[in-house]
Amino acid sequence: MTKETKHIDRNRLIELISEDAIESEPHLTECEECRLAVELLRQFCVAGAVPLPDAPGGWVAKAQAIAASEPLSAKISRLVARIVFDSWASASPVGVRGMETTSDRRIRFETEELSLDLRAEQGTDEWSFIAQLRPATVGSTTLTADGTEIKPNEYGLFEWTTRKPTRHITVLLDDEEIKIPELTWKRPTST
Numbered sequence: 001m002t003k004e005t006k007h008i009d010r011n012r013l014i015e016l017i018s019e020d021a022i023e024s025e026p027h028l029t030e031c032e033e034c035r036l037a038v039e040l041l042r043q044f045c046v047a048g049a050v051p052l053p054d055a056p057g058g059w060v061a062k063a064q065a066i067a068a069s070e071p072l073s074a075k076i077s078r079l080v081a082r083i084v085f086d087s088w089a090s091a092s093p094v095g096v097r098g099m100e101t102t103s104d105r106r107i108r109f110e111t112e113e114l115s116l117d118l119r120a121e122q123g124t125d126e127w128s129f130i131a132q133l134r135p136a137t138v139g140s141t142t143l144t145a146d147g148t149e150i151k152p153n154e155y156g157l158f159e160w161t162t163r164k165p166t167r168h169i170t171v172l173l174d175d176e177e178i179k180i181p182e183l184t185w186k187r188p189t190s191t
Contacts, residue, residue, distance in 0.1 A: 008034045017041040080179045081109035081116060088187065109180050114173070116180065120165060127165045131158040133173070144170045 008016070008027055016025055016038045028035045054060075085108040103122040108115060118131045131143060133156070143150045143158040145166045150158045160166075169180040 007031060008037075013037055013041060079111045079176065080181070081111050081114075083181060084108050084110050084115075107183070111178055114171075114178065116169075116171060116178070118169075122165075126161045126163055128161050129159065129166060131169075132156060133158075133171060140172075140174060142172045144168075144172070 008025065008031075012025070013034070016028070028038060055063075085106065087104070087106040105120045107118045107120075109118070110116075115134045116131055117134065118129065121128045129145065133141065133143075133152075141152060143152075145158075145160055146162070146168050148160065150160050152158050165183070165185040167183050167185075169183070171178040171180070
């Protein structure tokens with residue numbers, strides 16, 4: 001093939017990809033470059049295809065509004081409190097052990113600026129919990145215990161009872177969310 005060989009124009013190449021036989025165009029038997037172009041276009045049949053439809057205008061507007069608004073995650077800063085004290089972490093000395101020490105539990109969690117003291121007491125049919133956030137906070141504070149929202153009483157204490165011990169606690173303080181590590185309630189064994 002010489003440089004003077006004239007190639008098939010683009011529109012004719014697009015027409016050829018939809019035709020069954022390459023033989024319908026005699027030039028393709030002589031020009032390897034045009035024949036490879038037709039074969040390539042057949043394998044990746046995009047040319048001449050119907051363009052993808054646009055999403056409905058209302059959907060596009062909603063998506064743009066969501067993208068433009070500030071996400072809730074940007075408004076809330078999330079912290080994970082660390083446990084600094086757990087009365088069940090180690091067994092009490094022999095002379096101190098008794099039912100009071102295994103049915104009651106004190107746990108303290110801290111972040112850099114706040115601490116949450118939690119006291120749990122097992123009764124015959126339910127668990128009673130009292131939690132206190134320190135320093136005492138001003139503003140809207142909510143404690144969520146296993147999905148139940150609890151507001152502080154007039155003394156700033158969060159009080160609730162449940163049939164099973166609470167495992168998941170989150171404190172929402174104005175624009176800050178404090179996640180407490182999941183609680184386990186396996187009692188220490190006495191030795």
